[in-house]
Amino acid sequence: MTMPTRVYIARLAGLTVFDPNGDQVGRVRDAVARLRGAANSPQVVGLVAEMPLRRRIFLSINRITSIDSEAVVLGSGTLNLRRFEKRPNELLVLEELLDRRVRIESTGGTGVVVDVAMESSRSGEWSLTRVAVREQTGRLTRRGQLHQLDWEMAPGLTGASEARGTANLLAVLEDMRPADLANALQELSDTRRNEVAAALDDARLADVLGELPEHDQVEILTALGRERAADVLEEMDPDDAADLLSELPLPERDVLLDLMQPDEADPVRQLLKYKPGTAGSVMTSEPVILPPDATVAEALARIREPQLSPAVAAQVFVVRAPMATPTGRYLGIVHFQRLLREPPAELLGAMVVNDLDPLQPGTPLPEITRRMAMYDLVAMPVVDTNNRLVGAVTVDDVLDQSLPRDWRDRTGDDDQSGGGTTPGQAPGAGPTGGPDG
Template sequence: MIRLNQYKYKEEYTYYMLQSLKDGKKDSFRKDFLDLHPMDQATFFIELSEERRFKIYSFLTPCEFGEIFSELEPSLQKKCIIELDRPFAVEMLNDLPPDDATDFFGLLSYKEADFYLERMEKDEADDIKQLLKYKKGTIGSLMTTDVVTVAKDDSVIDVFERLKHNEVDAETFYYLYVTDSNKQLLGVVSLRELIISAPECRMVEIMNAGIISVSADTNQSEVIQIIRKYALLAVPVVTENYELLGIVTFDDVLSYL
C-alpha cells in the first residue's frame, strides 16, 4: 500500500492517475489507484470534477468505492449518493461496516433512509436500524456489530483455519469474543494469546473471563476513560444480561473527540 507523503512523488503519481482517468485506461488507473492508502484515495477523489468522479464510479466496484466513501465528509457523501446509480449505491451500502453506514444514514431524511433500507440485504438493514435507535453521544451510536465470535470449545487450530480460509465479516478485529449459544459473552481472547497458544488449546482455556465491557447507553466520554485506563483497543458492548451487541474500537471513539 502506497502513502503519498512526499510532494514531488505525490504530484507525479497523481498526474499519471489523472491521465489514465482522462484516457479511459481502466486497468492502468485501477492498478495505481488501488495501491493507495484509502485516505489518499479519498484525497484524490475530493479534488476531482463531477465528470471525473463519474468515471471513477465506472472504474471501481461498489465495495472498492465504499472504502473512499467512508473517508469523505458528510456533505460530499450526500453529493455522491445522488450521483451514484441506485443499484451501485445499494450494493456499496451493503458492504460498508455497520457503524460507517449508520453514520451516513443519520444524515438522510426518513424517506431517503427508508428507500435504501428497503433495498438492502435484510441482515445489513436490520443492523443499521438497530444502531439508529441509540441516542447520539452514546456508545451504541458508535459501535459496530461486525464482531469475530468463537465458541468456548473451539480449538486454536480450528479458529486459525476459520480466520485463514473463511471470510471474516468484521471491519477490524483485535480480540476474539467467546460466546455461548445465546450470544452471552463469556470471555475475550487477544490475537497475541491466540498466536502463542498450543494448537490443541480450547478457547475456554486461554480466554480472559475478567471482561471489561460497557452498555449501549454509556456516554462516549466514559468509554474514552475506560480505554485509556486499561489500554484497550476495543471494548465489547453488552446488554444487562451480558448478551454481546457489538464492539467499539478506540479509533471510533477518538474520532469523536
C-alpha cells in the same frame, strides 16, 4: 548518471520523493502544467506530492535533481509545506487529461489519452510534448493500436471535456490505500469524482466511502442511483453504513434500507436506533465471535481473515450460542497474544478473560475513551441488559469520534498556496520508454 530528457508522467504516479538526505517526503500524485495559449504547449512547472496526513504540496520542477523508475530526488533548499491549490491557468496532467477522447488525424478515428510526456528543451524548460492515445476499436476483445501524437496534433486537450471514461485514471489510482484514494477523489471536480467513484467495484467503493467526509459520501451515494447505492451499502461495515445513512433524509434512508438484503440491512437498522455519542452508535456489530468450545487454531484462522481491521482482529469475543449479535450470554475475551502462546487444540473456554465490566449501549463516549485509555485496550465489548453481546467499540471508532467532525475534509485547511513557480535549471529527466504498445 545519464539523464534522459523525456518523461511519461503516468509512470511517475506513486513514486517516492526523497530529500537530499535520503528521507522520504511523500509520493508523486500528478504534474502541474501552466497553460500558454493555443500556439504553445503547456509549460510543466512542477509535481504534486502527497505527504503523510494526506497533505498535497507543490514541488517546483527546478528543485528536482533526478527522476528514475524508482524515485524522485530533490535538491537542497527549503521545502514549502503549504497545501497545494491549483491556479486558474494551471492544468493537473493526470487528473484532467487521462481518458480524454482525441481524434487521430492519421486514421480518422478516435482514441483515449493513456499517458502524456513532458520534455526538456535546451534552455532547461519542460513542456508537454507528446500524447499517448489508445485507438478505440469498438471490440471488447481487442485492444486498439497505441499512437504517439505531438501535442499540437491532439487539439481540444485543454478545453471543456465531455463525459469520458475512467480506465486510465483508475489504473493510476488502483494501488492506493482506501484513505489515499479518498484523498485523491477530493482533489477532483465533482463531476470527475462521481465518474471515478461510479467506476469502482462495490467493495472498493465501500472502503473508500468510509474514508471520505460525510458531505462527499452523501453526494457520491446520491449520484450512484438507489439500486447501486444499496449494493455499496451492503459492502460497508454496518457501523459505517449506519453513519452514512444517518446523514440522509429519513424517507431516503428507509428506501435504501428496503433495497438492501434483509440480513445486511438488519444490523444497520439496529445501529441507527442508538443515541449519537454512545457506545451503541459507534460500535461495530460484527466483531470476531466464537463459542467456548472453539479451538485456538480456529480462532487464529478467523483473525487472519484479510478483511478484518487490526483493531477488530486483536481479540476474540467468546459467547454462548447464537453467534450473531445479539448473541447468547457473553463470557469474555481472548486476546490474540494469548492465542499465539497456546497449543492449537486448546479450547477458548479455558483461557477467557472477564475481569473488566463490558460497556452498555448507552455508555457515553467520554467514559468509553477514559476506560480504554486507562486499561490500554484496543476494543471493548458492548452487552445489553441480558448480558448478550451486541457489538464492540474499537479504538479506531473512538478516535474517529474524538477528532473534529470535518477532519477528513481537505477543504478545511487554511494554509493553501498556489502551484506554480517559474522553473530555472531543468532537472534530470526520467523514464524514456513510452506506454506499452
